[in-house]
Amino acid sequence: MLTSTEEMPSENASEVLKSSLESSPDSIDGYPPVSTVYTDVGVVPEQEKKELQHLISNLEREMEQLRLKQKMLNEKRREALSKIFDIKGSIRVFCRIRPFVLADNRRISEPVSAGSERVRVKFGGTRKDFEFDKVFTQEVSQESVFVEIEPILRSAIDGHNVCVFAYGQTGTGKTFTMDGTNEHPGIIPRALEQLFHKSSLHGSSSFTFSMSMLEVYMGNVRDLLAPRPNGRAYEPITKCNLNIQTDPKGLIEIEGLTEVQISDYAKAKWWYNKGRRFRSTSWTNVNEASSRSHCLTRINIFRRGDAMERKSQLSRLWMVDLGGSERLLKTGAKGLTLDEGRAINLSLSALADVIAALKRKRCHVPYRNSKLTQILKDSLGDGSKVLMLVHIRPSEEDVCETICSLNFAKRARAIESSKEITTDLKKQKEKKITELEEEIKEAEIQLQNIRDQIQNVEFKLSESKNDEIEASISPKDDVKEIIETPKASKKSIKRNFSSSSVPRFMNPTVASRQRQSTAGQDSIGGRSKGLRSVVALSSMQLSCSQSLSYSDIRIKALLRSSNGKSRHAEANTVLTEMPKCIELESKTLNPQSKMVTSSDPNLRVKLCHHRRRMSNLI
Numbered sequence: 001m002l003t004s005t006e007e008m009p010s011e012n013a014s015e016v017l018k019s020s021l022e023s024s025p026d027s028i029d030g031y032p033p034v035s036t037v038y039t040d041v042g043v044v045p046e047q048e049k050k051e052l053q054h055l056i057s058n059l060e061r062e063m064e065q066l067r068l069k070q071k072m073l074n075e076k077r078r079e080a081l082s083k084i085f086d087i088k089g090s091i092r093v094f095c096r097i098r099p100f101v102l103a104d105n106r107r108i109s110e111p112v113s114a115g116s117e118r119v120r121v122k123f124g125g126t127r128k129d130f131e132f133d134k135v136f137t138q139e140v141s142q143e144s145v146f147v148e149i150e151p152i153l154r155s156a157i158d159g160h161n162v163c164v165f166a167y168g169q170t171g172t173g174k175t176f177t178m179d180g181t182n183e184h185p186g187i188i189p190r191a192l193e194q195l196f197h198k199s200s201l202h203g204s205s206s207f208t209f210s211m212s213m214l215e216v217y218m219g220n221v222r223d224l225l226a227p228r229p230n231g232r233a234y235e236p237i238t239k240c241n242l243n244i245q246t247d248p249k250g251l252i253e254i255e256g257l258t259e260v261q262i263s264d265y266a267k268a269k270w271w272y273n274k275g276r277r278f279r280s281t282s283w284t285n286v287n288e289a290s291s292r293s294h295c296l297t298r299i300n301i302f303r304r305g306d307a308m309e310r311k312s313q314l315s316r317l318w319m320v321d322l323g324g325s326e327r328l329l330k331t332g333a334k335g336l337t338l339d340e341g342r343a344i345n346l347s348l349s350a351l352a353d354v355i356a357a358l359k360r361k362r363c364h365v366p367y368r369n370s371k372l373t374q375i376l377k378d379s380l381g382d383g384s385k386v387l388m389l390v391h392i393r394p395s396e397e398d399v400c401e402t403i404c405s406l407n408f409a410k411r412a413r414a415i416e417s418s419k420e421i422t423t424d425l426k427k428q429k430e431k432k433i434t435e436l437e438e439e440i441k442e443a444e445i446q447l448q449n450i451r452d453q454i455q456n457v458e459f460k461l462s463e464s465k466n467d468e469i470e471a472s473i474s475p476k477d478d479v480k481e482i483i484e485t486p487k488a489s490k491k492s493i494k495r496n497f498s499s500s501s502v503p504r505f506m507n508p509t510v511a512s513r514q515r516q517s518t519a520g521q522d523s524i525g526g527r528s529k530g531l532r533s534v535v536a537l538s539s540m541q542l543s544c545s546q547s548l549s550y551s552d553i554r555i556k557a558l559l560r561s562s563n564g565k566s567r568h569a570e571a572n573t574v575l576t577e578m579p580k581c582i583e584l585e586s587k588t589l590n591p592q593s594k595m596v597t598s599s600d601p602n603l604r605v606k607l608c609h610h611r612r613r614m615s616n617l618i
């Protein structure tokens with residue numbers, strides 16, 4: 001129970017009490033008389049209310065303009081990025097060369113040499129050159145690879161369907177690029193993190209994400225996120241051989257595929273790790289944890305624009321770790337592993353056919369030749385962005401597979417490599433790309449600036465709206481609201497409030513009658529009466545073992561306004577420091593021995609005043 005000033009940790013509270021004590025010679029037991037507390041309550045004049053409303057509408061207008069500007073800048077950035085893709089091509093092929101690791105002990109000669117966009121392979125006295133959009137040499141880190149992938153991910157947030165594939169022979173580092181390790185996370189975990197980060201900066205649109213994971217194993221579609229009876233990796237997948245359907249809009253749907261909502265990065269990572277564990281792998285001569293399937297991670301991105309754009313837009317980001325292309329003899333595959341290898345090779349060849357047909361803009365694209373291409377049908381066509389990351393190993397013994405993989409890449413880039421691009425045209429293209437990249441950078445700086453301004457206006461707006469709520473509180477409303485809240489206490493309140501049976505402590509005292517006569521016309525009196533009624537009623541409710549939630553903003557505001565010393569300064573303290581819901585508990589039915597508790601020191605002081613005052617009045 002709080003009875004002394006030593007228990008008031010708040011400077012503000014002790015100041016109020018001190019000044020009250022000083023100004024009131026007839027204080028009882030060191031506490032101020034009733035009047036000093038009540039006279040602090042003020043009514044906001046009409047003029048002030050109008051000014052507040054004017055300020056709010058100005059801020060709202062300012063916010064509207066900022067949002068419009070933000071939308072325009074986002075559009076500008078999006079267009080510039082799209083133009084870059086138009087110049088560079090919407091199907092891009094990168095190459096990553098895996099470094100030698102300890103296991104690669106035969107490092108006699110290196111048949112592969114690389115520049116920033118070219119790979120040269122020496123083979124049987126000849127040499128062959130392969131062009132790429134980008135080449136990552138052995139020392140390039142996971143982070144640097146991701147930097148190059150980022151723009152394509154951003155276009156997924158901008159509303160395009162995007163497919164990122166990791167292709168290559170077994171053991172060349174496809175899983176390392178896509179998954180990575182804890183120390184060196186790969187594209188998928190980084191992409192998940194970036195999606196949440198970039199979408200939070202967007203401002204003019206709101207985003208929701210969902211995730212699915214599946215594998216195409218021996219021509220069957222298996223759901224990697226489907227629940228298992230005991231959640232163990234070795235238990236059989238419950239959802240195998242799922243059907244692939246095309247809906248009337250041309251969207252591909254996989255019947256019964258688990259789709260989980262991911263609200264933040266932590267959740268997304270958790271689901272991703274879960275799905276990864278269930279992927280089919282087995283030991284081969286080349287890789288001890290060789291993936292025996294194509295593993296597909298799908299993120300559905302739902303984008304909702306401002307109030308004007310009612311419809312929400314869906315785009316899909318596919319991140320695919322393809323099964324390793326392999327020479328079946330070399331991997332020592334037998335039985336099931338051999339069949340798995342064959343199935344992988346067949347579907348990879350079907351994928352190469354589809355990409356080549358898309359590149360050549362053929363009217364017939366052979367999607368139906370494999371489950372993999374059927375699934376990706378709606379994300380590989382017009383308006384989609386495709387990135388193929390071809391992986392190779394630079395060792396002598398892998399040179400045949402390396403050439404196979406590089407030929408696959410060449411086929412995917414077929415159109416551009418067959419065209420003779422003059423040096424002049426190439427320079428022009430590069431210049432345009434640099435200009436567009438500059439434009440994007442500038443738009444991003446301006447967007448950051450706008451975000452800061454929006455934050456600032458948002459803060460001011462919420463402050464002003466709080467003040468407006470506070471100013472609009474009518475004491476009568478408060479009383480009504482509190483009487484009406486708990487049904488159980490209605491009867492007792494009515495009983496206690498009936499004119500003939502008002503409790504003794506509610507009867508006006510000499511001091512209060514005096515106060516009313518001097519400040520009868522003053523509206524402050526009305527407000528303080530309101531407060532007293534609230535406190536009295538609260539107390540009655542409390543005495544009936546009810547609890548009063550101080551999360552009600554109007555009650556907070558009333559308590560704040562009861563401390564007239566520094567209304568605004570304290571408003572901040574109360575809003576930030578007050579726990580969400582402080583419950584005032586009544587320990588007994590007897591109002592005199594009522595114990596009121598709260599963890600907020602300011603609130604404790606005020607409640608202590610009211611409680612003491614009431615018991616003194618009896």
Ligand SMILES: Nc1ncnc2c1ncn2[C@@H]1O[C@H](COP(=O)(O)OP(=O)(O)OP(=O)(O)O)[C@@H](O)[C@H]1O
Nearest residue numbers: 098099170171172173174175176287290291323324
């Ligand atoms: N860039 C790299 N840096 C360091 N280690 C790498 C790199 N690429 C691959 N590795 C290592 O090489 C081994 C094989 O890589 P990984 O499993 O990713 O190959 P893969 O192409 O996915 O094979 P498979 O097709 O059989 O699944 C792993 O131990 C991996 O950590």
